[in-house]
Amino acid sequence: MAAPRTAQILVASNRGPVSYALGEDGSISAKRGGGGLVSGLSAIGPDAGAVWVCSALGDGDREAARRAGSGHLDAADTGGQQVRMLDIAPDVFAAAYNGVANSVLWFVHHLLYQTPVEPVFDAESAAQWAAFETYNTAFADALAQEAAEGAVVLVQDYHLALVPGLLRDRRPDLRIGHFSHTPWAPPDYYRLLPDDVAEAVLRGILGGDRAAFLTERWATAFADCCAAVLGAEIVRDGGGTATAVRFEGRETRLGVHGLGADAEFLRERSRAADVDERLSTLRAQIGPGRKTIVRVDRTELSKNIVRGLLAYRRLLEIHPEWRERVVHVAFAYPSRQDLAVYRDYTARVQAVADEINAEFGTEGWQPVALHVKDDFARSLAAYRLADVALVNPIRDGMNLVAKEVPVVSERGCALVLSREAGAYAELGEDALVVNPYDVEGTAAALHEALRMDDAERADRTGRLAAAATALPPQQWFLAQLRALEA
Numbered sequence: 145m146a147a148p149r150t151a152q153i154l155v156a157s158n159r160g161p162v163s164y165a166l167g168e169d170g171s172i173s174a175k176r177g178g179g180g181l182v183s184g185l186s187a188i189g190p191d192a193g194a195v196w197v198c199s200a201l202g203d204g205d206r207e208a209a210r211r212a213g214s215g216h217l218d219a220a221d222t223g224g225q226q227v228r229m230l231d232i233a234p235d236v237f238a239a240a241y242n243g244v245a246n247s248v249l250w251f252v253h254h255l256l257y258q259t260p261v262e263p264v265f266d267a268e269s270a271a272q273w274a275a276f277e278t279y280n281t282a283f284a285d286a287l288a289q290e291a292a293e294g295a296v297v298l299v300q301d302y303h304l305a306l307v308p309g310l311l312r313d314r315r316p317d318l319r320i321g322h323f324s325h326t327p328w329a330p331p332d333y334y335r336l337l338p339d340d341v342a343e344a345v346l347r348g349i350l351g352g353d354r355a356a357f358l359t360e361r362w363a364t365a366f367a368d369c370c371a372a373v374l375g376a377e378i379v380r381d382g383g384g385t386a387t388a389v390r391f392e393g394r395e396t397r398l399g400v401h402g403l404g405a406d407a408e409f410l411r412e413r414s415r416a417a418d419v420d421e422r423l424s425t426l427r428a429q430i431g432p433g434r435k436t437i438v439r440v441d442r443t444e445l446s447k448n449i450v451r452g453l454l455a456y457r458r459l460l461e462i463h464p465e466w467r468e469r470v471v472h473v474a475f476a477y478p479s480r481q482d483l484a485v486y487r488d489y490t491a492r493v494q495a496v497a498d499e500i501n502a503e504f505g506t507e508g509w510q511p512v513a514l515h516v517k518d519d520f521a522r523s524l525a526a527y528r529l530a531d532v533a534l535v536n537p538i539r540d541g542m543n544l545v546a547k548e549v550p551v552v553s554e555r556g557c558a559l560v561l562s563r564e565a566g567a568y569a570e571l572g573e574d575a576l577v578v579n580p581y582d583v584e585g586t587a588a589a590l591h592e593a594l595r596m597d598d599a600e601r602a603d604r605t606g607r608l609a610a611a612a613t614a615l616p617p618q619q620w621f622l623a624q625l626r627a628l629e630a
């Protein structure tokens with residue numbers, strides 16, 4: 145069904161702001177999602193004429209999209225936001241999302257192809273790539289239908305890397321931006337991709353007027369890939385920083401917007417009754433007088449959870465004085481469980497936590513408290529009581545946990561931070577910085593963090609919180625809009 149071309153602002157992302165659960169009786173219930181984009185879009189309010197185009201992810205979503213006819217969801221489910229959920233054929237979605245976005249593009253940008261996860265590009269991947277093109281085309285078609293003349297379109301992430309180019313072909317009048325929430329791979333690594341894929345992804349993003357990233361480092365890597373793979377020309381400012389890419393007669397501007405934590409929302413949400421309740425439960429579990437090392441992650445290979453646990457084990461080995469005096473509260477929420485490599489990783493995280501508890505645990509002390517059930521209120525409770533936060537990803541676009549903890553922390557929290565997280569660019573000075581592969585070094589940083597005196601921890605936390613909230617989601621979103629409109 146042809147939709148009216150009235151939207152002035154459009155957002156496109158794989159995962160939308162709402163998801164639906166399908167009940168056994170066929171009923172559907174909506175759950176609103178969180179995250180930077182949702183709060184960012186709230187800056188312009190439901191009356192701004194914005195439409196968010198996303199994909200149905202599961203059966204509940206598909207049912208909701210079907211019932212909505214043209215895919216426009218019931219505004220009661222979306223907080224008034226106009227959302228069009230695309231009912232993409234399940235096999236196309238699975239191949240595009242699991243096969244290409246999460247198994248190929250995610251892996252290449254996070255440098256996760258290492259033995260035993262090797263890149264495989266065979267006949268099946270070629271079919272998956274075709275599905276990825278179909279999936280991106282569905283988004284481009286929907287956006288082209290929805291957008292008013294001269295509208296602004298903000299396309300999000302690697303799932304939709306082809307959309308800017310496809311949309312430009314359909315609607316040259318639009319102003320199109322792409323935002324990458326992931327890191328970008330350096331050229332030599334990026335070239336692990338088959339040549340046609342490597343080129344198509346870059347050409348897709350260069351179809352937009354602007355390509356934006358979370359840090360300078362990822363923007364530079366993208367420009368370097370454009371030069372190395374496409375032979376594109378890089379435009380630089382006086383200081384040598386890449387500011388645009390010229391290719392086939394067009395220019396795509398580069399931008400950096402370091403998404404920050406939403407201080408107002410976090411401070412209020414973390415004082416709610418359900419968080420207090422979880423705080424008491426966690427306190428009882430940890431035991432009186434003990435220090436707490438907290439981590440909160442999706443169970444994701446790039447998050448480096450296993451090495452984090454090994455570093456904690458090493459800490460207990462080389463500093464036996466911490467035994468019985470510290471608990472590692474590790475939240476590892478299941479993610480992408482359709483992929484075997486994620487299931488294996490989840491099992492490995494559990495196994496290593498169990499090993500540490502078996503090796504060091506005593507009657508009254510369980511060294512690792514691993515929680516796998518996703519519960520935002522409990523994550524906030526843990527932020528409140530953390531003495532140390534461990535954020536040690538192998539590579540991460542930004543890492544918002546590193547930014548949220550200092551805001552919510554009650555008594556000051558020392559941050560052990562990987563230099564490979566995007567957040568390092570803004571928080572590096574007041575964090576204890578680690579090489580994520582260096583288990584021994586991470587153990588040493590944990591020790592230092594636990595020993596940090598209260599005054600220093602409070603000082604550092606104050607500065608971390610200020611840096612972490614410099615660009616809250618609403619401003620981050622508006623900054624992208626303005627830059628595209630300029």
Ligand code: G6P
Pocket residue numbers: 159246301325326479480
């Ligand atoms: C990363 C991506 C996001 C994605 C998130 C969760 O942060 O950049 O686009 O929403 O992972 O991944 P999922 O596959 O569960 O959507």
